[in-house]
Amino acid sequence: MATLKAVTTTEGTPPFSFSAEALAECKRLIARYPDSKSKSALLPILHLAQSENEGWLSVNAMDAVAQVLGIQHIEVYEVASFYSMYNLRPVGRHHLEVCRTTPCMVRGSDDIIAYLEKKLNIHVGETTKDGMFTLKGVECLGSCGTAPMLQCGAKYHENLTPEKVDALIDQLRNEPRTNYTDL
Numbered sequence: 112m113a114t115l116k117a118v119t120t121t122e123g124t125p126p127f128s129f130s131a132e133a134l135a136e137c138k139r140l141i142a143r144y145p146d147s148k149s150k151s152a153l154l155p156i157l158h159l160a161q162s163e164n165e166g167w168l169s170v171n172a173m174d175a176v177a178q179v180l181g182i183q184h185i186e187v188y189e190v191a192s193f194y195s196m197y198n199l200r201p202v203g204r205h206h207l208e209v210c211r212t213t214p215c216m217v218r219g220s221d222d223i224i225a226y227l228e229k230k231l232n233i234h235v236g237e238t239t240k241d242g243m244f245t246l247k248g249v250e251c252l253g254s255c256g257t258a259p260m261l262q263c264g265a266k267y268h269e270n271l272t273p274e275k276v277d278a279l280i281d282q283l284r285n286e287p288r289t290n291y292t293d294l
């Protein structure tokens with residue numbers, strides 16, 4: 112198993128260090144796999160790093176993941192840049208990921224996106240000026256039966272209507288940053 116220790120690097124992007132709790136969770140995740148297969152824990156450890164880096168993966172955060180797993184930096188970059196659930200740029204406190212694949216589109220996801228764009232005064236891919244919300248269009252999130260839907264952190268918000276969107280935005284304005292993990 113790779114040696115686990117806090118990592119702080121400073122070049123290029125803000126420094127990043129895993130918390131003690133996250134390092135303990137990394138250790139638990141890595142222990143699920145044989146010593147020679149610790150890379151199998153890469154996806155959940157990327158989620159941990161993202162959660163501890165205000166919702167996005169800086170180069171330093173990805174390098175810390177590589178060090179914890181004892182793998183090449185490029186092995187982390189290529190995975191992090193492949194999956195849409197990893198953010199390679201800073202995001203708002205709440206990241207609204209609206210599904211726009213066919214079943215959701217047929218059930219009105221375009222209208223939901225347009226409603227959010229108007230309400231938040233941003234376009235897809237942008238963050239509100241106050242840093243509160245980022246809006247993103249994503250592919251199927253596996254909840255087609257409750258379309259249209261969006262994901263915010265680890266939670267799904269389903270059967271969306273403009274009224275439900277209004278209630279969700281009001282609720283999120285009073286909540287701390289949404290995360291993908293329970294740490």
Ligand code: FES
Nearest residue numbers: 210215252254255
């Ligand atoms: S198409 Fe939207 S959740 Fe599957």
